[in-house]
Amino acid sequence: MVAPSEPAGLFTPSSVFVYGTLMPGERYERVAHAAAPPQRAEPAHLDGYTLYDLRPEGYPALAAGGGRVYGWVLHYGAGWEAALPHLDDLEGLHLTPPLYRREQVQASTQSGPQRVWVYLYTRAARLAAQGAAVLPSGRWTDAPDRQGGAGWPGSEEE
Template sequence: MTTDLTRVFVYGTLLPGERNAHVATRGGAFTAQAATLRGFRLYHLSPEAYPALRPGPPDATVHGVVLTYTPGSWAAALPFLDDLEGLHETPPLYTRERVTLTLHTGEPAQAWVYVYARAARLDAPGAEPVPHGDWRGVPGRDRPAPNAR
């Protein structure tokens, strides 16, 4: 289990107030801090009604929140997060990658982020880039299809 880094950058359904925010709390307490991730592009998938994060141009920006857990809480939360993100599916839906991002205070920080692994899906209908990089501004994001994450 990866416990040396106890932060995860969330940008979609795991954001505080979004439909899967409760999954993040299953490991225990954490602090939440606004952050920005550069060099990645955000997509909204429909009818799935969840976002996909992929590497993008250096000037691309994604807005989200860094959840910082204690080491014990992180170890408890990680299986729930990995399960939600389909990390162990065949093929995986997302992969977990270590990134450097910018906290709202302007400081750089390391965090984990879930990167969408099924790149070919982004060439199919219903994969729309989120031009402002903030999934909370996407109309219809709160209307998930059956079995949506």
């Protein structure tokens, strides 16, 4: 297992940045609500990351890079720690080797910067292989043939 990045003695966030199948309206949104539903979801973005569409897997991968990735910050309340095992299981933290690792990052939101958890893809060789495509828009909802919701909220106005 890849241990979450959590510097000793610092604030531990109770929010998670989601950018793919865990977003509101997407196919695994229910996992984000399984044990401790978020109190609210807020549109957000991360700078300095690249979003990939993995095929045939059918899910996104987030890696350090030079772009902007759009998603949502899920804000949890009391008992938020109960949601993490469900999210960690979906993201394959306990696989050998793990699919993702959970790290703390700063997300930008309309209400200001937020310290949040995010899941970063760990299998760099896969990102260079056939079937891994960068999503230049930084939006999972722009992935062709994805299974999920109706599109990016507000995209009809853009």
